[in-house]
Structure formats: C-alpha cells, structure tokens
Amino acid sequence: MKIQILGTAAAEGFPGIFCNCLHCKKARELGGKNIRTRSSAIIDDTIKIDFPPDTYHHVLTHDLDLSKVEHLLFTHTHMDHFNPKDLGMRTPGFAHDFPYPLEIYGHDVAILKCKEALLHAEPYFSYTLMQPFTTYQVGTARVTPLLADHNPLETCLLFYIEKDGKTIFYGHDTGWFPDATWDWLKDKKLDAAILDCTNGLLPERRNHLNIEAVKEIQTFFKQNNIIDENSQIIVTHFSHNIGLMQEDLEEIFAPIGIQVAYDGILLCV
Ligand SMILES: [Zn+2]
Numbered sequence: 001m002k003i004q005i006l007g008t009a010a011a012e013g014f015p016g017i018f019c020n021c022l023h024c025k026k027a028r029e030l031g032g033k034n035i036r037t038r039s040s041a042i043i044d045d046t047i048k049i050d051f052p053p054d055t056y057h058h059v060l061t062h063d064l065d066l067s068k069v070e071h072l073l074f075t076h077t078h079m080d081h082f083n084p085k086d087l088g089m090r091t092p093g094f095a096h097d098f099p100y101p102l103e104i105y106g107h108d109v110a111i112l113k114c115k116e117a118l119l120h121a122e123p124y125f126s127y128t129l130m131q132p133f134t135t136y137q138v139g140t141a142r143v144t145p146l147l148a149d150h151n152p153l154e155t156c157l158l159f160y161i162e163k164d165g166k167t168i169f170y171g172h173d174t175g176w177f178p179d180a181t182w183d184w185l186k187d188k189k190l191d192a193a194i195l196d197c198t199n200g201l202l203p204e205r206r207n208h209l210n211i212e213a214v215k216e217i218q219t220f221f222k223q224n225n226i227i228d229e230n231s232q233i234i235v236t237h238f239s240h241n242i243g244l245m246q247e248d249l250e251e252i253f254a255p256i257g258i259q260v261a262y263d264g265i266l267l268c269v
C-alpha cells in the first residue's frame, strides 16, 4: 500500500494564512518541509481521505491525477478537511474523461453537507453513510471508522484501513481517543499509524493530541502488540502555535522511532 500525505498543517496552515507570528515568519524563511498545507492523504491513487481547500495546490505540486480517485473518505467537516464545492468541478463541462460516480463516505454531517453542495451533480456522486465500528468495502480495501475526540457537535471519524494484507490507522483529527476506540483497537495489528500532533509540546490533549499523548499511544500500542518493530508511526497536523520546525520535531521523534510527516511524504506500507 502506498500512502501519500498531501498536507500536514492544522486549519490555518503553517505558516498561517493571515499570521505574522515569529513561528510563521521562521517557517517562511526556512521554507522546504516547514511549509505545511491543509490535511489530506491519498492511498494507491484511488482512495482519498478528506478534500481540503488546498487540494488544487496538491494536484499541481504532487502531480496528482484525481480522475483516478474512486472513493473519498471524510473524517469530519472542519473547513481544513472539507471543501465539497470544489468537487463540483468533477462534472461534465468542468472535467472530461473521468469515471463516475465518485463514492463519498462519511458520517451524517459530512454526507448532508456534500449533498447540499453537490445538489445539481447527482449522477456523478454516490454516498455511503458510515456508522462507527462498522466495516465497509471501499474498492479493494476494507475501512472501519472509529470514533475521534474532536468536535462535540459532529461525529468525527478515524479510519482503520485494511488493504493488500496491510493495515493502517488514520488517526486525526482527534484528542485522546474515546474508550470505545481504545477497546476496538486493543486486539488489532497495525503496519502504520498516522497520528495527530497538533499541540506539540503544549499541554492540551483534548480535541487534538500533543507530543506526550502520542508517546503514550505508542507505548499502549507496543504493550498490546498492536505494533511491532516493523510498524511505522507518523505524526502530522501541526499548528503554528507549537513553534516547532521540521528539524525540531525530528529531533524529538527520531530517537523513539516516530517519523515526522511533511507535505508530500510518501509512505510504503
Ligand atoms: Zn484539521
């Protein structure tokens, strides 16, 4: 399984779209891996997770062919993950030579808002309303949505994805997992886990995780044999407020075997 992480910032981007803080100034100066866009990932060219406002930028920067995407999974509808109006460009006149329908998966708020945004594009999209802890066939993958700790006004999903004999856990946006998610994960195996690290060294671990919480999750995964020495853990979704550049994050995480994502990083699982 090939998974490319297309964006690795929190909602405002890093540097923030309107921000002049010292951290954002430093990120602009250093450039490279310190420039982070809004979060999304693509698996084997055909399954996409989230559709942020930076998607067009991702297409140009990473030379993506989004006409190959057959399945689109939504974690939740915060604007940094969810820009459904742009999906209207996947209709005749705006796009040629693409297969349809595109199957969209998500919980009720995501599906409702997509249907509203794509009202006049009915034949080109179909929908699967996902319920947490139920497994769905998504092309050749099997996807089980798990509960996040993120927005109390919406059921936000994390994804356990099985494909080609491998398993990955897409773990953001979320704070410390709800008990039901911990229980479900207890007897599973993971080849890779992509985890929220929005809060860096800041103390907050509700709604988004911080570095200490990521380390505790790694320990739990090890103690319960969910991961082994071949499994990968990758952290992502960084806020400018943490003030940590790519190099600082790597200094913290490399000694404990955790990879720090940057925009466009390609993982082979
Ligand atoms: Zn987010």
Ligand SMILES: [Zn+2]
Residues within 6 Å of the ligand: 015, 016, 019, 020, 021, 022, 023, 024, 025, 240, 241
């Ligand atoms: Zn800033």
Ligand SMILES: [Zn+2]
Residues within 6 Å of the ligand: 076, 078, 150, 173
């Ligand atoms: Zn969010």
